[in-house]
Each structure stands twice: as C-alpha cells, then as structure tokens.
Amino acid sequence: MPVDILLTVLATSVIQSIFGVGVLLFGTPILLLLGYDYVNALGVLLPVSIAISALQFVRHYEDVDIKFYKNVVVYSIPLVVLFLTVVTAVKVNISLVVGPLLIFVALKNFLPAIDRALQSVVRFEKLYLMAMGLVHGVSNLGGSMLTVIIYSKHYPKDKTRVTAAASYATVASCQLATLLLLGSDFTVSFADKVTFVQMAVVMFLLTEEMLYNGINNEKYSKIFAMFLFASGILLITKSL
Numbered sequence: 360m361p362v363d364i365l366l367t368v369l370a371t372s373v374i375q376s377i378f379g380v381g382v383l384l385f386g387t388p389i390l391l392l393l394g395y396d397y398v399n400a401l402g403v404l405l406p407v408s409i410a411i412s413a414l415q416f417v418r419h420y421e422d423v424d425i426k427f428y429k430n431v432v433v434y435s436i437p438l439v440v441l442f443l444t445v446v447t448a449v450k451v452n453i454s455l456v457v458g459p460l461l462i463f464v465a466l467k468n469f470l471p472a473i474d475r476a477l478q479s480v481v482r483f484e485k486l487y488l489m490a491m492g493l494v495h496g497v498s499n500l501g502g503s504m505l506t507v508i509i510y511s512k513h514y515p516k517d518k519t520r521v522t523a524a525a526s527y528a529t530v531a532s533c534q535l536a537t538l539l540l541l542g543s544d545f546t547v548s549f550a551d552k553v554t555f556v557q558m559a560v561v562m563f564l565l566t567e568e569m570l571y572n573g574i575n576n577e578k579y580s581k582i583f584a585m586f587l588f589a590s591g592i593l594l595i596t597k598s599l
Contacts, residue, residue, distance in 0.1 A: 379523030380502035412528030435492035462591035477543025
C-alpha cells in the first residue's frame with residue numbers, strides 16, 4: 360500500500376469531516392506533487408470523498424438546502440462531466456484565479472464591503488454554479504468555489520456542512536462514473552482503494568466525536584473563514 364497516499368487520505372479526511380470538502384481540494388494537488396497523474400489521483404480520492412460525504416448526509420440530511428442542491432445538479436454537474444472528459448488529455452492550471460478568490464471571501468467577516476460585494480456576486484447563483492462546474496471539471500478545485508457560495512449564505516454549521524456534503528457527493532459520484540465509462544486506467548489496486556475508504560471512515564468518526572461536535576456555530580464560522588484563507592494561500596503557492 361502506498362504510504363504517501365494513505366497519509367494524504369488521513370489528513371484530508373479530517374478536513375472534509377469538519378467542513379464538508381477537503382479530500383479533493385487538498386488531496387488532488389498533494390498527489391499531483393507526489394508524482395501521481397490526474398486520473399489516478401481522482402481514482403483514489405473520489406471514493407474517499409463520496410464515503411465521507413455520504414456519512415455526513417446521513418447524519419443531518421434534514422438540514423440540506425434542497426433548492427441549492429438542485430441548482431448544483433442542474434447547472435454544475437453537466438459542465439463537470441463535459442470538462443472532465445476533456446481534461447483527461449489536457450492540463451489546466453487555474454489555481455492563481457481560485458486562490459485569491461478564497462482569500463477575498465475569507466475576509467468578509469472583517470470587512471463589510473467584502474461581504475456586500477460577495478452577496479452581489481452570488482446573487483447570480485446559476486452562472487456561478489456553471490463556472491464552478493467548469494473549474495471542478497478541469498482541476499478538481501471546484502470544492503473551493505462551493506465553500507465560497509455556501510459560506511456566503513450564513514447557514515448554521517450543520518446546514519453548511521451537509522449542504523456542501525450532499526452537493527460534493529453527487530458531483531464526485533458523477534466524476535467517478537465518467538472515469539469508469541471512459542475506461543480510465545487506474546494503477547492503484549482496488550484492494551488499496553477499499554482500505555483508503557475504510558481509514559477515511561474511521562477518521563470521520565473520530566473527528567466527529569473529538570472535534571466537530573464541540574464547535575458551536577460562531578466558532579465554526581470563524582474556523583471556516585480560516586479554512587478558506589488557508590486554501591487560498593495553498594493554491595497560490597502551488598501554482599507559483
């Protein structure tokens with residue numbers, strides 16, 4: 360079993376267990392830097408992400424913003440599938456665009472002008488979700504844009520996480536189905552992938568009990584802002 364992949368899965372599983380995204384957002388650039396190609400990175404990370412998101416959905420399914428979720432399905436997923444099909448042969452780097460966006464949004468609690476600007480942008484939700492689908496299809500970084508729009512809605516923490524999880528699980532399932540239909544060649548064994556999923560589930564259960572349940576809504580909002588800021592810095596650094 361590749362130890363570097365295992366460590367990546369464990370670390371990113373903790374992040375996704377708290378915020379609803381993270382395995383793909385952080386795991387993809389890490390595995391690419393470790394020398395794995397894009398398709399194999401997806402082949403490992405997608406099942407892990409789906410498993411964690413499914414558990415989060417089961418725990419708080421009644422809190423999902425159904426209207427927003429439907430918009431993700433209609434406006435994001437077709438573009439995710441289309442551009443994932445294209446990008447299997449083309450490498451595109453948009454980290455320098457997404458990174459500053461995350462930092463900008465992370466500052467909204469401290470600068471009212473940013474909050475007002477953000478509300479103006481996400482008012483065009485359908486266009487934003489289409490852009491998110493394109494970004495996620497070509498780079499697997501759409502989770503960052505998903506967190507931006509969900510964060511702008513000022514949900515309580517359970518609704519924030521489960522809405523992100525439901526959206527992310529559906530997108531990831533469509534990505535995995537697309538790769539399988541394209542007959543993608545995976546080098547990481549099926550047995551190893553099953554082990555990675557099992558370890559991710561264990562990390563989710565531990566994180567849920569030891570961290571997530573002890574965070575109130577106000578603290579969660581602040582931590583979420585820190586998460587966005589750190590994500591932006593990582594994406595900018597990775598692309599330089």
